[in-house]
Amino acid sequence: MKWTDDQEKAISTTDKGVIVSAAAGSGKTAVLGERIIRLLSDSEKKIPADTLVAVTFTNDAASQMREKIT
Numbered sequence: 001m002k003w004t005d006d007q008e009k010a011i012s013t014t015d016k017g018v019i020v021s022a023a024a025g026s027g028k029t030a031v032l033g034e035r036i037i038r039l040l041s042d043s044e045k046k047i048p049a050d051t052l053v054a055v056t057f058t059n060d061a062a063s064q065m066r067e068k069i070t
Contacts, residue, residue, distance in 0.1 A: 001030065011035045014045065029061045033068035040069075 003011065007027060010018050011034050018035070020028045032054050039047050056062045 001034075003031070003034075007031050011038060014039065014042070029056065029064045030068070032056070033065045036065070036069055 010020050010031050020031050022028050036052060036054060039045070039052065040049055054065065056065060
């Protein structure tokens with residue numbers, strides 16, 4: 001997927017938490033899912049899954065993110 005500059009920044013920022021706020025249908029769930037995948041896949045940082053927190057506003061978004069991460 002081709003990410004916008006802001007989306008890529010949200011995905012690749014690893015030294016601090018981020019808040020992704022945007023209009024409906026703008027890709028927030030995809031960005032959060034990609035961010036989590038990259039964090040968990042980083043063999044140098046070795047971030048445990050049980051230390052991450054992701055909050056969505058709908059059950060549908062949570063389901064989509066869960067599917068992508070799985």
